[in-house]
Amino acid sequence: MAVSLWKSLLQTTKSRLFLQRGVSLYNGVHGFEEEAIKKKLQQFGGGSINLSKEDHGIRVLTLNNPKQMNAFTGTMMLELQERVTELENWKDGKGLIIHGAENTFCSGSDLNAVRAMSSSEDGMNMCMFMQSTLTRLKRLPLISVAVVQGKALGGGAEFTTACDFRLMTPGSEIRFVHKQMGLVPGWGGAARLVQIVGGGAALKLLSGALKVDPERAVHLGLAEETLPSSDETRSLEEAQAWLNQYTKAPAEVIQAVKKVVTAGRELQLEAALRAEKDIFGTVWGGPANLQALAQSTKHK
Numbered sequence: 001m002a003v004s005l006w007k008s009l010l011q012t013t014k015s016r017l018f019l020q021r022g023v024s025l026y027n028g029v030h031g032f033e034e035e036a037i038k039k040k041l042q043q044f045g046g047g048s049i050n051l052s053k054e055d056h057g058i059r060v061l062t063l064n065n066p067k068q069m070n071a072f073t074g075t076m077m078l079e080l081q082e083r084v085t086e087l088e089n090w091k092d093g094k095g096l097i098i099h100g101a102e103n104t105f106c107s108g109s110d111l112n113a114v115r116a117m118s119s120s121e122d123g124m125n126m127c128m129f130m131q132s133t134l135t136r137l138k139r140l141p142l143i144s145v146a147v148v149q150g151k152a153l154g155g156g157a158e159f160t161t162a163c164d165f166r167l168m169t170p171g172s173e174i175r176f177v178h179k180q181m182g183l184v185p186g187w188g189g190a191a192r193l194v195q196i197v198g199g200g201a202a203l204k205l206l207s208g209a210l211k212v213d214p215e216r217a218v219h220l221g222l223a224e225e226t227l228p229s230s231d232e233t234r235s236l237e238e239a240q241a242w243l244n245q246y247t248k249a250p251a252e253v254i255q256a257v258k259k260v261v262t263a264g265r266e267l268q269l270e271a272a273l274r275a276e277k278d279i280f281g282t283v284w285g286g287p288a289n290l291q292a293l294a295q296s297t298k299h300k
């Protein structure tokens with residue numbers, strides 16, 4: 001009796017914990033020294049992570065380091081964590097579009113920083129820092145779409161998997177180049193890629209460091225579609241129109257929808273059912289539910 005009670009308590013805690021805002025995957029127990037790595041990352045400046053004002057519940061996050069093909073500098077990694085915290089606290093949020101400045105997505109870590117942080121301790125701390133931040137990004141109660149223009153390489157390819165969906169422009173490319181650097185993904189990209197395309201396809205993309213163009217990405221289920229335009233402004237407008245199809249409801253409903261899907265993606269069945277029950281309780285009898293009940297129930 002005591003054991004099963006303890007197990008159920010543990011499951012309930014797990015199903016609630018993973019939805020908590022700002023929870024890092026790692027702590028001192030795993031050897032993660034967050035303050036130390038933040039200090040180290042601060043030494044590698046350049047670029048920025050910009051977040052637009054909200055427009056109908058949708059914001060645009062821009063990886064902005066065009067001089068280096070939007071490579072992630074140390075300070076951009078720190079700014080990404082700050083933007084994710086901002087988004088976790090955005091009460092009216094429904095959707096997030098992520099793109100790179102000047103018509104290319106992201107060419108991964110800033111290789112200058114990588115060369116300077118080649119110690120095992122720095123590498124592992126950067127890995128745990130980025131895994132935590134991208135896991136929080138993926139778990140945001142928002143529908144997120146990466147608009148891939150130009151190239152998404154290495155950590156940039158991994159970043160696309162931390163979004164719910166990917167839309168690609170003509171001629172763009174997602175490529176997990178890690179093998180060619182004697183590496184494997186370190187920002188959580190391998191685990192998420194297996195979830196998205198399956199183990200077999202993931203193994204081919206990683207072991208072959210294969211270039212994934214829009215056609216192959218759609219075929220694999222890695223991308224939803226190829227956008228008509230490769231122009232930066234037009235493709236963002238097309239992505240916004242695509243996302244608008246899925247955010248036509250009050251923010252609390254869209255957020256609850258993403259949360260139940262995240263529970264289904266990440267938890268064992270019984271824990272996912274408990275999480276779904278808890279989330280259902282937040283919208284049952286809520287303003288959107290009562291308003292819908294007061295109107296005709298015919299769904300066009």
Ligand SMILES: CC[C@@H](C(=O)O)C(=O)SCCNC(=O)CCNC(=O)[C@H](O)C(C)(C)COP(=O)(O)OP(=O)(O)OC[C@H]1O[C@@H](n2cnc3c(N)ncnc32)[C@H](O)[C@@H]1OP(=O)(O)O
Nearest residue numbers: 067068069071107108109110111112153154155185186187
């Ligand atoms: C966990 C994964 C993570 C890690 O292991 O830490 C990584 O992501 S490692 C990095 C993986 N990414 C790469 O290896 C990509 C390297 N870059 C390229 O292959 C090419 O630059 C490109 C992206 C294919 C573009 O090629 P091209 O169009 O010919 O432009 P340039 O090569 O001349 O680049 C323009 C400019 O940008 C600088 N640049 C590009 N990528 C990076 C980068 N990842 N880090 C730092 N700087 C980068 C490049 O050096 C050029 O600058 P200048 O030489 O000053 O003109």
